[in-house]
Amino acid sequence: MAGRQRWMTVVCVVGVGMLTTAGCDGTAEPAAAPTSAATRSVTPPVPRDLFSPRPEVVRTPQEACGGTPFRAGAVRAYTPDGPRYDGPGPHPVKLLRMESDLLGMGPELPYQWTGPRPAQLVVCEYEDETFDSRQVGTCEYLGGTVLGATARVQSARFVYRVFEARTGTLVRQFTLRGNTTPEETCPETTYAKTALYDQQVESKDLVAKIRPLVERDR
Incomplete structure (x- = not known):
């Protein structure tokens, strides 16, 4: 060698x-x-891919979740070479937030569900554009009339679609209302004089909704 x-x-x-x-x-x-x-004694040949295994295919959130706006025909398997949604629970899951991830906001799932094992399930979060939002509060940022800022917080509803990571097959779909307070919704700092933030789903509510899918045996 x-x-x-x-x-x-x-x-x-x-x-x-x-x-x-x-x-x-x-x-x-x-x-x-x-x-x-x-x-x-004959030395067996070394497999050609022993030291250069085939790279694992991982789709982007847009590919795995069907794009923005959602199109069912555009959904692609998140990890086509990964494990099946099968066997004893808990089944590893990956949460893909299509909008709030840009701001580092949104619910989180327990670590014992999310890794480091390859995902069997993918949970895609979309903001429900058909929901009639309204203002529910404000966030005031310090700095006086020159540097200060006021952010508006509005109600929101989210659509969740759960797919099998290996095949892209839809397992379940449901909606949840955002229920975080203005203090929980707004980031600690902002660079805008005026901003608009959506209420987010509490982590415990999302966990409760998908717990049967994650923890049950298959």
């Missing part, structure tokens, strides 16, 4: 059926007994 130093021990034969390393200083030794093809 290239790049590796080969080491070889010289073995001298002094009698039929007995091996020794004595007499390897240049002195004459009896000729080695011929080795039959049946007893000859």
